[in-house]
Amino acid sequence: MAISLHNSTNISRVGFASPFWGSNSASKVSISVSLPSFSNLSFKSVETSSQQLYRISAMSKAESSSSDQVKVDISLSPRVNSVKPSKTVAITDHATALAQAGVPVIRLAAGEPDFDTPAIIAEAGINAIREGYTRYSPNAGTLELRTAICHKLKEENGISYTPDQIVVSNGAKQSILQAVLAVCSPGDEVIIPAPYWVSYPEMARLADATPVILPTLISDNFLLDPELLESNITEKSRLLILCSPSNPTGSVYPKKLLEKIAEIVAKHPRLLVLSDEIYEHIIYAPATHTSFASLPGMWERTLTVNGFSKAFAMTGWRLGYIAGPKNFIAACNKIQSQSTSGASSIAQKAGVAALGLGYAGGEVVSTMVKAFRERRDFLVKSFGELEGVKISEPQGAFYLFIDFSSYYGIEVEGFGKIENSESLCRYLLDKGQVALVPGDAFGDDSCIRISYAASLTTLQASFERIKKALISLRPAVPV
């Protein structure tokens, strides 16, 4: 453990939170620090209980001996040990490292639009700095932004909220985590249809809740079967997480199916719904978006999450929000007040500009959606012509979740056996230099996710590389 004391003589007590040490037993540590003007001194702790404050006493270096050194307990909390790191982040980082080392990798793993933030939004951020909007914002977000969000939810989604029923956060990811922490008690069950966005089960675990994963079928366009839902609801079920349009499948829940789900949910007073609508605007007609909270009887039990990252190409601005009944939203607000506090004041000004673009982001967003659609069409057609793959045509978002499981079990010389989505992704990275995300990260090992947030030219090149890599697996599987 290293502590740096900046030339300060009056520090005599240093506190450590007990979970860090994992037990209540007395522990003893030696702490060495270097101080420019006291270079002949080191500091040694006295023996103490981990729940007490440490007294650090100064002594000469000559007095300290290495025999006093005890090993620092580097164990982590069971909570963090139960959480898996995000595979999408890991693969993106790995592919970035390869690219930086000069390997011409095409990266189709990240979940972010390849477009720059539209100029009008970026300008609003720049102006915010120029005009001095650089201080802390209210914890729940500026009234200006929350009012704009209420207006958007009313006009576009048919759901009415007041600004005190909205909390703006540093991205929708934070909004979701806070909601899960706010409503779930230890042992509660969080129902998550698979394939799911990687973070949902881990967030449930962070709340000491149990994720209950309900599989869906590619032949059902990865949509949840209401009967399966009904048969899995127990008295412990606290939260159902729906994501439409979906990451990773691009599926969009039709209104009729949501109504069936709502009828089932309505029978269970304890069951809440978190509706993740972050890809709402990236949707391909004739598919349409329905907000779950707009369905009869669902407003009272639905937490609607949305954000700016995807539709407005604002991933780096970190801006998302949650809307819901006051009781739950106040709890999210409380959690946020003790962690990050309000989101960036600059990003919030940009968020106001984004919502000012008009219905569904107006032409600025529809231009991006048009490009996504072209890319989807290209990939669906191209992969659809390959043998041994199954596809469900995505109706929204910018992902294609393809079943490549017919390639599993193949032994590749110099590589080994392709056993699952992870080894197939490794193979495609090695052989084709295309970075994709294995489906097991999303709870479906038969598939691989391709993010088509890349130019058509890049996607054409990637398809050729993937096809070539798969063809070289012949004659095992005809392509």
Ligand SMILES: Cc1ncc(COP(=O)(O)O)c(C=O)c1O
């Ligand atoms: C389904 C889904 N929800 C929420 C998020 C979080 O978005 P952000 O935190 O950037 O607003 C993402 C980002 O990948 C996502 O795919």
